[in-house]
Amino acid sequence: MDRDTARTARDSLDLVFHMSNILETGLDRHTLSILVALCEMGINPESLAAVVKELRRESPPSSSAAETVAIPP
Numbered sequence: 001m002d003r004d005t006a007r008t009a010r011d012s013l014d015l016v017f018h019m020s021n022i023l024e025t026g027l028d029r030h031t032l033s034i035l036v037a038l039c040e041m042g043i044n045p046e047s048l049a050a051v052v053k054e055l056r057r058e059s060p061p062s063s064s065a066a067e068t069v070a071i072p073p
Contacts, residue, residue, distance in 0.1 A: 012036075027052075 001009075013033055020027050027035070035052070039045050 013029065013036065016032050016036060017029050020032055035048055038048055
C-alpha cells in the first residue's frame, strides 16, 4: 500500500470513527475498521448492524468496556 492510499484509508477511518462517536455507537476503531472492510467486500451493512446488535444483546457488559463490541475471530 503506498503512502497516499494509506493516508486516505486512515483519514476515512478517522471520519467513520468521528461519525460513530457523534451517533454514540460505542464502537472502537478496530471494530469499525473490520465492519468497513466487510462492507467493502460486499457484505450487506444492514446485516452487519443486525449482527452487532445481536452480539451486544448476548454478551453481558464488562466494567472496562461496557459499550465496545468484540467481534470474535
